[in-house]
Amino acid sequence: MASPQTTQRLLRELKEYAASPNDALLHLGPVTDNDLLDWEAVLKGVKDSPYEGGLWALRIRIPETYPLTPPSIRFTTRICHPNIHFETGEICLTLLTSEHWSPVYTLSTTLTAVQQLLTDPRPDSPLNLDVANLLRNGDVAGWESLVRYFTMEERWNMN
Amino acid sequence: MDPSFDLPDSTDWLNTPLSLLAPLESSLRCQVCKDFFNNPVITSCSHTFCSLCIRRCLSKEGKCPACRTSDQELKLRRNWAVQEFVEAFTNARPGVLDLAKKAARGDVGLEQPASKKRKVEHGEDRESDSVGADGVRTRSRSRRLDPQPETGIVEAVEDSQDEDFIPEDGLVACPICNKRMKNEAVFRHLDACTGSASPNKSRNLGPLQVSQTSRSPGNNTTEKPPGRLPTLNYSILKEGVLRRKLRDLGIPDWGAKQLLQKRHTEWMNLWNANCDSKTPKSMKDLLRELDIWERTQGGHAAAASAFAPPSVMRKEFDKEAWSATHDDDFKRLIAKARKKSEEQVRTTIPKMEELPSESSKAAADGPVTNGDKPESPRLPSAFLGPAEVASNSAPSLGPSPNPEM
Ligand SMILES: [Zn+2]
Ligand SMILES: [Zn+2]
Ligand SMILES: [Zn+2]
Secondary structure, three states, X not given: OOOHHHHHHHHHHHHHHHHOOOOOEEEEEEOOOOOOOEEXXXXXXXXXXXXXXXXXXXXXXXXXXXXXXXXXXXXXXXXXXXXXXXXXXXXXXXXXXXXXXXXXXXXXXXXXXXXXXXXXXXXXXXXXXXXXXXXXXXXXXXXXHHHHXXXXXXXXXXX | OOOOXXXXXXXXXXXXXXXXXXXXXXXXXXXXXXXXXXXXXXXXXXXXXXXXXXXXXXXXXXXXXXXXXXXXXXHOEEOHHHHHHHHHHHHHHHHHHHHHHHHHHOOOOOOOOOOHHHHHHHHXXXXXXXXXXXXXXXXXXXXXXXXXXXXXXXXXXXXXHHHHHOOOOOEEEOOOOOOEEEHHHHHHHXXXXXXXXXXXXXXXXXXXXXXXXXXXXXXXXXXXXXOOOOOOOHHHOOHHHHHHHHHHXXXXXXXXXXXXXXXXXXXXXXXXXXXXXXXXXXXXXXXXXXXXXXXXXXXXXXXXXXOXXXXXXXXXXXXXXHXXXXXXXXXXXXXXXXHHHHHHHHHHHHHHOOOOOOHHHHHOOOOOOHHXXXXXXXXXXXXXXXXXXXXXXXXXXXXXXXXXX
C-alpha cells in the first residue's frame, strides 16, 4: 500500500494533469483503478524532428517512497534512440537516477524530459549501440531515416 | 472535476474568472507534497517547504529539492510570513472559490480579470465584507502583539543550537502535562502521559514559542518541551547501541540495523518537524504517524515482510479504515481521469492517421493551457542528459524484473 503522503501526492498529480494536460503526452494515468503505483503514458513525438508523428506507450512503476525516490519508466512501444534500449525500453536519463532525481519533478514534467531526450540524443552513453554508432559516425541522414521508419512502423495505437 | 471528490488544488481556479489565483495558490503549496505549506521552513538557499517534507528530503539526499544546494540540514528556519499567508488564504479560499465558480456559471457578476479598476473594487468589497478575512487578520495581529516584539533573531530554528534551548535547571517540560523532568526521561514519560493537563494549546506552547519566550528577560524559567533530536552517525553505532537508543526514544526497537536506522531517521524527522509546529502533536499522534510509516515504508511494508513484527504494534493504525475512506475517492478520480484521457486519445488519433504530412498539427493538438499551468517546475537542463553512469555499461542496466512491463 502506498503511504498517505505518496497517495495524496499522486492523486494531486492526477488531478492536475486532468485539469491541465501536458502537450508532450496523449495520455497519463494509472493503468487500473486499483493500483495507484502503476501508471502508463503515451508520449508524442516532437514536431520537426525525425520522431514527429510518433506515439509511444510507456509504463511507470512508482516506488512506495515516491516522490523521495524516482519512478521507474520504460518504453513499452519500441523506439529507435541511442539512449533507449530497443527491446527492454529502458531509458538512460540522469533525472531518473536516484542521484539526480528531485522530489519537485512530477510524472508529467519527467515525461516532458523524456520527450526532450528524443531530440537531444547522447550517443556517448548508449543503450542502443547500433543507433549510437550511426550518430557517432556522423551518418545523420541514415539515423533520421531509421528513426522515421521505426517511428511509423512501431507507432502505438489504441488497440 | 467531480464535485463529490474534494481534493482542492490550484487547478480549481482554472476556468473561472479568477484563474490568476491558480499560480498564486501554487506558490503557497509545497513542491514536494503539493499540499499547502505545513509548518513552512526556509532553507539556506531560500527555498520554502513543509518542515517534514524538507527534512525527509534532506535525510534522503542532503540536497535542496528545488536547487540541489547541499549541506543544509542544520540551517532550516521557520517561515512565519508564509505560514500566516497560507492560513489566511486557506480561510478565504472556500468563499472566494465559491464566488468564482458561481461567476463562471453566470450566477453572479464577476468580471473577467480584464479591467484593473474593477478588480480593485472587488478587493475592497471583500475586505470590508468578509468576516473570515477579518478573523484571520485579528488573529495574526494578536499573535504579533504577543510577549515578544520582532527582534529578528530567534525565528531561527537551528538544530545545531539545541543546547541554547535547555533551561537553567536542566529540566524540560512534558509538552502534554507540563511536568518537568530530565530530558532523557521525557520520551518515556510521554509514552505513558495521560495528557490530563492538556495545557496551553491556546498559548501555542510549541518548542519555538518557548524559544521565543526565552527572549523576554526574566522569563528563563518557562517550561520547555524536549529539544530537537540530533542526527546520529549510524556507521559508528553498533546495532545494540542503536537499538537501545530507539528504546530510550520510546519507539519500536525490533528489526535489523538497517531498519533501525530508517526508523530512527523517520522518527527524528517527525519529531523535529513537530518542533517546528505552532500546535505540536502529542507523542501518541507522532507514534501513530510512525506506525503508518512502518506499514507503508518500514518494517511492515510488503517488501520488508521478512522482519517479524510484534503483533501488538499492529492495532494503532487502522489501515482498513484509512483505505476505505480514500479508496472510493481515488477510484472515482482515477476512473474519471482515465475516461477523460481516453476521449482525448480518441479525438487525437484520427488526425494522427493523416501522417506523416499532417502530424505537426496533431502534435500541437489537445487542450493547451500552458498559460494557466499552475505548477511546472523548470527542469534544469543539466539533468536532462542521459546518465553518465550508464556509459558502456548497458548490460548491467538491464530491465528491472518487473513482469508487467
Ligand atoms: Zn510539503
Ligand atoms: Zn534551494
Ligand atoms: Zn520576526
